Amino acid sequence: MVTVQELYRFAKGELQGLENVSPAFEAECLCEDILHISQTQRMISPDTVPDEGDRERFLDAVRRRKNGYPLQYILGKWEFCGFPFMVGEGVLIPRPDTETLVEAVYSRMKNRCSKRIADLCAGSGAIAVSLKKLLPKSEVFAVELSGDAMPYLTENCRINEADVKIIRGDVCDGRILQNFSDPDSPGDFIPLDCIVSNPPYITDRDMKTLQKEVTYEPEMALRGGTDGLSFYRMITLLWKDLLSDNGIMAFECGYDQADSVAEIMSQAGFSNIDIVCDRAGIRRAVIGMI
Ligand SMILES: C[S@@+](CC[C@H](N)C(=O)[O-])C[C@H]1O[C@@H](n2cnc3c(N)ncnc32)[C@H](O)[C@@H]1O
Structure with a gap:
């Protein structure tokens, strides 16, 4: 026995x-x-x-x-920002690093009257759900392309009782913006006060030397193109016009990408660009205002 x-x-x-x-x-x-x-x-x-x-x-x-199979996938659930999230193959495991991004957005949004927020590349919904819970008066959208991630995103909104509007689509395809158009004024958008994203940012070279555990996570959640910066370029250019005056765009980035992301944002016309460190002291989030 x-x-x-x-x-x-x-x-x-x-x-x-x-x-x-x-x-x-x-x-x-x-x-x-x-x-x-x-x-x-x-x-x-x-x-x-x-x-x-x-x-x-x-x-x-x-x-x-x-x-090397991830503990989080075995358990089927994991905590992020103190909230429970269902996880499994097909969805990225929410990382503590990403809590830095949520905290940075929360501190900038909490005193604003209008809090219309879009989380691009939402995955499990870790960012979108946490922000909706921390800012109950906000209106939060979660945009995600992966069909495998979609059931987790839906379920995580449900178990957390977070009223997040889920949009399935490609954040790099201009047609996605139609979801934010004003029904009363065709051709115009209802502006967003914050666009937040933890996009795929691993370079093609680093994809070949991933830690064993990470190889079980979806490639689509990781691969960010030759230099890992493709999504920052696309999102910044495509989405910046949806931001309200003084609206903010906030990204998570890889350990050595903060300056490049800040430069991409600056070139696109963002100002007041801040770089925020995670708990390990790594420059993890880049936030700018339009
Ligand atoms: C790094 S993960 C982030 C997931 C989640 N936001 C988080 O922080 O844990 C990136 C996510 O982007 C999604 N994705 C990849 N390409 C996309 C695209 N073109 N449009 C929308 N989502 C995409 C992936 O499926 C994945 O869920």
Whole structure:
């Protein structure tokens, strides 16, 4: 009879020494999710014997995790900005780095009267949903092209009770802008106060040397063209005219891209361009005003 404590120790041992893995934390997550036992319950009743099905699922999850399969996909959910998000193959796992972008947008939008926000390349909806929850009076749109990401985006709006308007389409195709036209005045747009995006930004060269875990995530969420900057150029040019006076555009970028993104924005006519560091001190978000 294998007990929960033995399974926990086994998982912790198997995950030891793997890159970017915290064995105790991950073993704990797997115990809670698959064996349905919290750390406290395990401490109180270490000799609990899980049923055979749960034990086999647990061992299978440990094996997959040891092979580099993302913990978040095994669990099927992850937290971002304190809100729950369903994740799985087909959608990018929300990263803590992206919370920097949400915080930067929140601090600039919270005191504005009008808060019409579009999250471009929305994926799981991490940014759109978090902003809607943090700014309940805002009107938030989430634009995403991937059919695989769409069920996660829809579900994440639902479980968080976030009234986000989902638009399926290509952010680089001008036809998408029709979704923002004024029904009372054809040809005009109802302006946006903020356009925020964490677009794909990995260079073609870096795509060849991705960390094992990242290779399970959709290529479409990662590949940003030869220099990783394609989406910044397209979005800036195509979408800037939708911004209201003093409207802001805010991007997440790769660790070495902030200056290039700031330059792209400056060339497109943005001013007051700020670069914001994430918790690791990496220049992670670029924000400009039109
Ligand atoms: C880096 S992920 C960001 C996901 C999410 N916003 C986040 O921060 O976790 C980029 C997203 O852009 C989507 N995407 C890629 N090309 C697109 C396009 N042309 N139009 C709209 N979305 C696109 C991908 O499917 C993916 O969900």
